[in-house]
Amino acid sequence: MLRRAFFFLIITVYFISPAQIEAQPYGFEGVQVCAVCHKTEKQGQQLKIWQESKHALAYKTLQSPEADKIAMKLYNKKAVEAKECLKCHASGNGIDAKLLGAKFKIEDGVQCETCHGPGSAYKSMKVMKSREESIKNGLIVWKDNAEIKAGCVKCHNPESPTYVEFKFNDMWAKIAHPTPKK
Ligand code: HEC
Ligand code: HEC
Ligand code: HEC
Numbered sequence: 001m002l003r004r005a006f007f008f009l010i011i012t013v014y015f016i017s018p019a020q021i022e023a024q025p026y027g028f029e030g031v032q033v034c035a036v037c038h039k040t041e042k043q044g045q046q047l048k049i050w051q052e053s054k055h056a057l058a059y060k061t062l063q064s065p066e067a068d069k070i071a072m073k074l075y076n077k078k079a080v081e082a083k084e085c086l087k088c089h090a091s092g093n094g095i096d097a098k099l100l101g102a103k104f105k106i107e108d109g110v111q112c113e114t115c116h117g118p119g120s121a122y123k124s125m126k127v128m129k130s131r132e133e134s135i136k137n138g139l140i141v142w143k144d145n146a147e148i149k150a151g152c153v154k155c156h157n158p159e160s161p162t163y164v165e166f167k168f169n170d171m172w173a174k175i176a177h178p179t180p181k182k
């Protein structure tokens with residue numbers, strides 16, 4: 001038994017390179033990468049539901065004259081140049097450009113990975129097929145509606161200059177995107 005454990009240790013140490021031991025931050029791939037496997041009716045059309053939601057327009061909203069007016073008044077900057085606005089209206093802002101995949105576009109606003117976590121390590125079919133492996137590789141999931149709501153109110157809160165009261169049930173119904181039961 002002990003010998004087997006020792007052998008296992010050797011194998012593990014041998015195969016994990018120092019680069020892997022240093023915690024690698026996960027990178028953002030962009031909605032187009034997730035879309036490949038999450039767009040058909042059978043899969044639940046997560047792409048379409050997202051495209052039709054305001055989250056897909058969150059960055060474009062910052063390019064409007066209305067947004068600039070708010071940002072000028074608060075920060076004396078254009079809205080797309082204000083990290084104070086980008087933090088809720090875009091994904092992956094302010095992170096090392098090396099961690100942004102080739103298909104990542106900031107213009108895509110609040111994307112899959114804004115909520116589900118950056119997907120560079122979990123996006124492969126091999127990992128995604130297993131919920132457990134996906135979570136180990138950075139996929140964020142939630143236990144119940146209370147946890148989901150806690151995630152929403154990180155942005156849907158009075159720090160938003162245009163805040164309107166967040167009614168969880170109504171708002172979640174507008175963007176829910178379940179995988180159909182098999
Ligand atoms: C190569 C195909 C593929 C890609 C790319 C992919 N997924 Fe998946 N994903 C799957 C499969 C297969 C499942 C398993 C669930 C199912 O039966 O549809 C899954 C499940 C999920 C789940 C449900 C996990 C759970 O059990 O609650 C989430 C959330 C998810 N994917 C998000 C993403 C995001 C975000 C991206 C982009 C970073 C992405 N996926 C990219 C294939 C993929
Ligand atoms: C990263 C920040 C962020 C998170 C997290 C977030 N949202 Fe949003 N949400 C926004 C922004 C920004 C807008 C406004 C986009 C626009 O109008 O351009 C928005 C808009 C919406 C809208 C459209 C509002 C309307 O009046 O039609 C709905 C619905 C919504 N969010 C639901 C949710 C739900 C439900 C959650 C949690 C599961 C959530 N959001 C999590 C940033 C976020
Ligand atoms: C505003 C946050 C938000 C965005 C944006 C978002 N999701 Fe989700 N997603 C959630 C939440 C919350 C759940 C619910 C998890 C649950 O029910 O346990 C979920 C569930 C899922 C599931 C699992 C459904 C199931 O029935 O188990 C998949 C697959 C998924 N999302 C994929 C995506 C993809 C792909 C995108 C982008 C096209 C995306 N999501 C965008 C928050 C988000």
Ligand code: HEC
Nearest residue numbers: 066067070071079084085088155156159160161162163164
């Ligand atoms: C704490 C997160 C957060 C921050 C910071 C934030 N927003 Fe938003 N923004 C939201 C959310 C959530 C919505 C949609 C619902 C709402 O207004 O509460 C939104 C909606 C908007 C809208 C659309 C309002 C409408 O009536 O359709 C504009 C314009 C806007 N934001 C501009 C900005 C600008 C400009 C900044 C920076 C000065 C900014 N936001 C900072 C979360 C945020």
